[in-house]
Amino acid sequence: MTYVVTENCIRCKFMDCVEVCPVDCFYAGDNFLVINPDECIDCGVCEPECPAEAILPDSDNQATPWMEINAKYAAVWPNITRKGEAPADAEEWKDKPNKAALLSPEPHKG
Template sequence: MAYVVTEACIRCKYTDCVDVCPVDCFREGANFLVIDPTECIDCTLCVAECPVEAIYAEDDVPEGQRHFIALNAELAKEWKPIVERKDPLSDADEWAARKDKLGELKR
């Protein structure tokens, strides 16, 4: 069971999770991160590090966000690994509490 990055990450892209990942399974897009499900070892370390609580175990992804399971798998094949923490997006704090951000995702 892999972990999944969900909607709360869109337009925030805090990378605290990247620092603690022992297998470098995060992939980076312009305004979102995903987890490569083939690389994730289910260590749970990233969950506590996410300031917007965007990361869930695959079995625990909220019902309205289950499509992020497939989206993480799809985008992980296209995006490059991120292995070091970076600054969040400049307006991340403004977007952190917003809902319904899927339309903001840049592929």
């Protein structure tokens, strides 16, 4: 089992989850984070840290469509081990639905 970053992270990218991960399994895109399913140890410490409630266990049906996305981008995006600056408009985007089309395939820069 693993944890999965889902749609609610798009354009929020708060990164509170990154600081608590004991195995550094987060990878950063331009406007989204993913968890590498091969590195996640299923400890769950990241889930309650996410202000956008975007992290779910893979056993949750809402996580299913995001499992492949997490695996795909974890293979090409840079690993992130420290919390960075969230986007200036993160709070505005936090609870907006239907953000999947806004997912940028570009890696994090910076």
